Amino acid sequence: MKLDYLQALKRIPEARGAWVLHGQEPLLEQNLLDAFRKSWHEQNIERQRYDISNVSDWKTVFNALNSLSLFSTQLAIEVHGNIKPDANGIKLLTQYLQHNEQNLLLIVMPKQDSSSLKSGFFKVIDANGVNVNLTAHYPQDRQRILAVEAEKLGIELANNAWQWLEQHHEHNLLAAKNSLMRVRDTFPDLAQIGIEQLFACLQDQSRYSTFDLSDALLEGNFAQAVKIYQYLLASGEPMSLLLWSISKEMRLLMQLFEQPQNALQLGIWKTKVSLYQQALRRLNPKQFLTWPTLLLRIDASIKGLSQENPEQLILQAIAMLCGRQLFH
Template sequence: MKLDYLQALKRVDEARGAWVLHGQEPLLEQNLVDTFRASWLKQDIERQRYDITSVSDWKTVFNALNSLSLFSSQLAIEVHGNIKPDANGLKELKKYLQHNEQNLLLVVMPKQDSSSLKTAFFQTIDANGVNVNLVANYPKDRQQILAVEAQKLGIQLANDAWQWLEQHHEHNLLAAKNSLMRVSDTFTDVAVIQIDHLHSCLQDQSRYTTFDLSDALLQGDFGQSVKIFQYLIASGEAMSLILWSISKEIRLLMQLFEQPQNALQLGIWKNKVSQYQQALRRLDPNSFLAWPSLLLRIDASIKGLGNENAEHLVFQAIAGLCGKPLFMAPTS
């Protein structure tokens, strides 16, 4: 079954079997994954996460899907990566889909090209699971998605204000959502947001974005990366969005290190491939070992779990990505 983003949002609570999310819209991926996690928490469904860095990792995933803890009746396995199961893995996937009706396998992948969507893996998902393409190619789709975000914030925009917002952000949904959040905080008593409200609120807020942070990190410019990070924090950027940008670059670098010939298949834009290759040449591969655990610590600190400071941990991640590690040594 194939669903779009809005259709998928409506079916999260009933999701079982195998779902695959893929695309190049970070806002849609983040929203949908967050909705799944909230749903699992509400339903007391045990959640486990795995990052796929090699085909052999799929064996661990399927072993986990077939084993529940003593305290759980349902399990959600969240998988991130761009490596599909091999022939043996596909057998395990089909077996799981035929015999396990309660658990959920949620696979989150970057944008897939047309040849990838024709592989046996996606054919199996189309026939027996749910395939969600996270795209918003048309203005009507983007406005519909952002209207949902505006509704969450309790604001309404005039029709011409929607057009201005989209043009201002050049179809970048994530940046547009951040602007909606700023407008909501600034004009708390305004019934309908007009262009003048957007302009006055956003004209001084477009200096840096999380995409600028990603570019600085890839270039290994530690000073500029810190400067952009500090600006984002000062301007009210959500820490979760900053983490998403950093974790995306870390994931792509680790995958490219494992698959140096598959940059485009990993979802790296053609004009960005050389930047990722240069970053890999600059970095010590041994530092990769510490990155996944550091990202988990940042995520936990953002959610208020533990006693660590999220901003301090993000500084560690920025330093590590720029090749200037502070406290990145792997711990046992």
């Protein structure tokens, strides 16, 4: 079964079997994960988390799914990674779906390309589980999602304000939500927020944005990138948004290195293609192999799952994108 984000939100309380969340929208991923964890807590469902670093890790996951603790009747296992099960893992997945109706396997993956979505793993999920693509391609989809966020915050936007908000953030849902929070705090007594309030609030607090950081990274301007990064930290920019910006640039550079003729198909704006090409000429492709591990470390540190400092790790990622090395 295939669901979009809003459909998935409504089905969380009765979620069982296997669900896969994949995409490049951190707001949608985090909202769904928060809703799942809240539901598990309310239903007293035991939760475990696993990070997949190689194919053999899937055996551990399926062993855990079939063994409850003495104090649990249901189990939810949260799996993070971009490595799909091999043939043996798909066999274990099929057996789990056929015989275990109470537990939930929730798999969180980055954006998948069309060939990956046609793999044996996704065929099993589509036929027997739930496939949630965390995307919002169209303006009306993004507005529906942000309208839900605005309702949670207790604010209402005028019709023309929605278009301004989207254009201001270049379709970045997480940044748009943060702006909704900002404008709510700035104008707490207004019944409806218009363009004037958005402009006044966001212009005052947007000396630099994550888009400025991305440009500095692609240009290899380390001093400017650090300056923007420090400003964003001081202005309270969420670490998850900073990670999203950096991981997006790393992912696009790795994809463009493998598919140099497909810049536009990869989602790179036409006006930015030359920036990405210059960055590739400046960077050493061997470093790309270390990027996924660093991004996982940053994600874990932001979520409090490790003792590492996320600010220092993000600074390390900024240095790498600029062709620098902070630590030997």
